[in-house]
Amino acid sequence: MNTVIFRTAAPILAALMIMFSVFVLLRGHNEPGGGFIGGLIGASGIAIYGIACGVEATRKALKVHPISLAGFGVFLAALSGFLSLPAADPFLTGLWVTFFVEGAEIALSTPMLFDIGVYFVVVGAVGTIALTLEGGEDED
Template sequence: MNSIILATVSRLLTGLLLVFSVFLLLRGHNLPGGGFSGGLVAASAFVLASFASGFPAARRLLVVPPRVIMGFGLVVALVAGLAGNVAGYPFLTGLWDTTLFPVVGKLGTPLFFDVGVYFAVLGVTTLIVFSLGEDSEEED
């Protein structure tokens, strides 16, 4: 599946997709987007990279193994939930800062929760695609 054109274009596209995915994630609380779609877009970026320049290259691009990203996402989501407990509320109660930030709006634990979702989805998807893809490649 190696082609020079795809490889060149994909480098650009991968970067764009990643930026777009973060954008989707951050604005998700007020406009279409959020952790799920952001994570899926980010995963698509790496899937594209793997098609263009192979799975090893895509893994290098990802820096950390998908499993770790997945676990990191789960932990972030869990910690965002536990913040509620620390503050004396039930698990997963949202806590908010009152300052306004550009793009994001107000900062709060639900946003961090969404960040956890983002990484979990990214890790899950890349783990699945890489596992299946590498396994298929090995057979050939």
């Protein structure tokens, strides 16, 4: 599938999919969605870009190898569990911190950090699989 229309539309479509995946990630605490579904949408955007522009162009656009994103996600997910230990709570107990910025209330939580970790794991793992399958040759 090497048409001019697809190669032209793919970068825009990939950017929209990644933005939508971040929306689904952040929406997942109050509505359906979250890290896993958002990660699948983001990895689909990477795969579409890879099909249209090639694996090498996709790897250059990502700047980071996708498997590194998966490792970073595992680190964030584990960190969210260990943050409850200093509070003398069991592993993976949810903790919330609320900030007030210019009259707006911003709540940060360890479940959100865990979801962000899951997002990175899914984007990294599925992105690596997609780029490996698209590449067809041995790549590092």
